[in-house]
Amino acid sequence: MEFGPHLLLATLEGLVQASVLTLTALGLSLVFGVMRVVNVAHGEFYMLGAVLAWFVTSMIGGSAAIGFMAALIIAPLLVGLLAALADWLVLRRIDYDPERTIVATIGLLYIIQQVTLMTYGPDAHPVAPPFNTRLALPWFEFTDGGLSMYWPWGLSTTSYKLFVIAAAIVTLLALWMLMAKSKLGLILRATQLDGETAQAFGIPVEKVYALVFGMGAALAALGAVLVVPIQQAHYLMGDDPLLLSFIVVIIGGLGSLRGTVVAAILIGMSDGIISVFFTPTLAKILATLLVAMVLVYRPNGLFGAKPA
Amino acid sequence: MKSKTLLSAAPTRRNVLTGLAAAGAATALPNFARYAHAGSDAPIKIGFQVHRTGIGAAYGRWYERTTNAAAKVINDAGGINGRPIGIVAEDDGTDPKRGAEVLEKFANQHGCDIAYGTLFSHVVIGSAPRAAELKLPYFVVSEGHHVASGMLNRYTLQPGITDVKSQVQAMAPFVADNLGKKVTMIYPDFAFGHNHRDFFSEAIAAQGGEVIAKLAIPPTETSFTKYFPQIPRETEVIYHVMVGPSVLTFVKELGEFFGPSHPEIFGFIDSLEAVDFASPGLEFLEGTHFWEGMPRYAQSNQTDADKFYRAAIGIDDKGASLDDPKDVSTYAHMFGCWETLYTIKDGMEASGYKGPADRQSLIEAVEAITDMPEGREHPQGAKLFNGKTHQVFGPQYISKVEGGKLVVQHTTSIEDGLYPDEVDYTAQSF
Structure with a gap:
């Protein structure tokens, strides 16, 4: 494939990956920002979103579009509720102590993964996309007759992949509105700034924590529901997103939503483009190297706040 | 003051649960344990290294169904040397390290006569050296060229599927x-x-x-x-x-x-x-x-053997499970399990296999096999076994x-x- 079409294809693939990664990493970043805890089970909430999407679509049956729309609402909601419950039953009782939370969420990771293995099984299952038209893309070249258009072999995307990108942008805007403009956003930001003072002002911090933990998990689940018609639901699919989300959150700055979005696009796009032109392994090597460099030279991330 | 013994008059919820768990574990021991010191009608134990989880899980599920079906057919026809065969299945997670541990369990814990059934080549390559150390005949169903290439050892054989x-x-x-x-x-x-x-x-x-x-x-x-x-x-x-x-x-x-x-x-x-x-x-x-x-x-020219084989496992004419037409089998590979079990049977009968002491003569007997005619024992087709390279051709x-x-x-x-x-x-x- 020639360079131009090749680059366009790489960019499109990278954008799809960046969209899903942005949602997943935002969930992780939100939880860290407000609660100051690291959720190692985040990838499993992502996986649960995909698996629940499969359950919902296969139970509803009928048209793929209806099943998918239902999954888009039900799966993140259920995963969010489950995460809030886990927060209430486990994290609250260990006082959100950072080290103990890590151990507790590792335990949660194994429980979710193994229960999924025991119920859903070890096989990958597909979810039908609501719509999926192949869109061949044209390219331009200079010939003797001037500029002409042609259709390179393999240069294409699907309508569903474009939908994933659009859906991610809409979710991002909604989340930004929620954080910046609503009363709930104000409460979240107050808790993030200083939990104890917030409590003194009558904010039910424990409930806010449960809500945030649930929201973070629901964001991961939403990303997974969006990706599952492209990939498939599998009980081990949470490992990669967890690693990539950590990379994104470290580069962007823990707790900085703006930094998370920028870093997710950076990592998602570079992963797409580097894997297309070179190898996927090189993309992972470079991303991890970037993490190391950020930790050395900007320990708070590209957009992280300086420690007080 | 409350004493901390299990026999305290008023048992707490926790120690009741512990006791129940212990009792449960004891009753869940494999049935074969009953035959541990039994006579010659005790089952021949075949350790089945199965990919129940990990990237090989879809194959593992169908390898297991095929293996159980073949074992039932063999047992219904009188078993091997008058003894039934018992399949001891252990998940290897499609992981080479776990694969080697599973072989160890077969040899030392379950007291298996042989090990069998592995598909993924990296698990075979990771496990085979351990099989040789344990002197445990290891019948793989893997397609890899590693058996015939000489990379493995005398204890590893592939008589049921081509490479x-x-x-x-x-x-x-x-x-x-x-x-x-x-x-x-x-x-x-x-x-x-x-x-x-x-x-x-x-x-x-x-x-x-x-x-x-x-x-x-x-x-x-x-x-x-x-x-x-x-x-x-x-x-x-x-x-x-x-x-x-x-x-x-x-x-x-x-x-x-x-x-x-x-x-x-x-x-x-x-x-x-x-x-x-x-x-x-x-x-x-x-x-x-x-x-x-x-x-x-x-x-259109389906053989009688193929019909019999499908019926024994419970598969329809489209290669899917009879119970669930969406549950499609790994039909192109799993015949290897069926045919390998029959080759093990032939080898054990030819060598008059009685127990682990006869493992070497079992391998020699399988090495001596050449022609395998097409039929219910070999539904995929006639085969030729090469005893020197431990590899079958078909x-x-x-x-x-x-x-x-x-x-x-x-x-x-x-x-x-x-x-x-x-x-x-x-x-x-x-």
Whole structure:
């Protein structure tokens, strides 16, 4: 494939990956920002979103579009509720102590993964996309007759992949509105700034924590529901997103939503483009190297706040 | 003050639960434990290393169903040397390290007579050295060339399924004559895929063809479009073989990449094992060709043995489970389990196998086997076993997708897949 079409294809693939990664990493970043805890089970909430999407679509049956729309609402909601419950039953009782939370969420990771293995099984299952038209893309070249258009072999995307990108942008805007403009956003930001003072002002911090933990998990689940018609639901699919989300959150700055979005696009796009032109392994090597460099030279991330 | 003994007058909830768990564990001991010191009618224990979880899980499930079905048929017919066979299944997680541990459990904990059943080549390669150390006969059902290449040892045998080198050598003339000579290969990046890469490149060169690009994909990959731009424009044939949980995604994205105008496509059915051909997005496969170890769809000239075999496992004419038509089997591979168990039976009967002391004579007896006629014991077709290389040779099937079904176009002969010996295991000491 020639360079131009090749680059366009790489960019499109990278954008799809960046969209899903942005949602997943935002969930992780939100939880860290407000609660100051690291959720190692985040990838499993992502996986649960995909698996629940499969359950919902296969139970509803009928048209793929209806099943998918239902999954888009039900799966993140259920995963969010489950995460809030886990927060209430486990994290609250260990006082959100950072080290103990890590151990507790590792335990949660194994429980979710193994229960999924025991119920859903070890096989990958597909979810039908609501719509999926192949869109061949044209390219331009200079010939003797001037500029002409042609259709390179393999240069294409699907309508569903474009939908994933659009859906991610809409979710991002909604989340930004929620954080910046609503009363709930104000409460979240107050808790993030200083939990104890917030409590003194009558904010039910424990409930806010449960809500945030649930929201973070629901964001991961939403990303997974969006990706599952492209990939498939599998009980081990949470490992990669967890690693990539950590990379994104470290580069962007823990707790900085703006930094998370920028870093997710950076990592998602570079992963797409580097894997297309070179190898996927090189993309992972470079991303991890970037993490190391950020930790050395900007320990708070590209957009992280300086420690007080 | 409350004493902390298990016999306290008022048991707490916790110690009751502990006690219940212990009692549960005791009753859950395998039935074979009862035969531990029994006489000659105790079961022959076959340790079954099965990929219940990990990337081989779809194969593992069907290997297990086939194994249990074959064991039942053998036992209903009187077992081996008058003793029933008992299958001791252990999950290896499709992981080489766990694979070696599982062999140890078979030998030391379960007291198995032999070990059997592994598919994925990296698990075989990781486990086989341990089998030799434990002096445990290890019958693999793996397709890899590692047995016949001489890489393993005298305790490891592959009498139920042909190896990749033989398969691609038998296929290559069909590809070169009917589909094209400039081939791009897409294969998983581990031992099994490397076998395909090396031996198909050789085999197509011998037919005057050439492999113009090689795309190695990690077996745990979940998204594939990014690899496809490496396919050169002048490609005449795409040769694909993929494994792992994302095979359906792989084939779907291949179709989306090419759209309406794709080159000829020749796939190993591995890329679609356990996947329904009616899945959305696979329509473009119509008219493409596949290698099949054994035809998934019952053909017009179906043999009595194939009918019997399908019925014994519970599979319909489309290769799916009778209970659930969406539960598609790994039909092209799992016959290897059935046939291997029958070869074990033949070997044990020929050597008068009684117990672990006879393990070496069992291996010698299997090494002495040559012809395996087609029939209920070998439903995939007649085979020829090479005792020196511990590898079996048999027919291969090339099928074309017609009306959403695989229809056999060409069956290769045993001779098409033969190649010179690379090792003589019989010359190695036990």
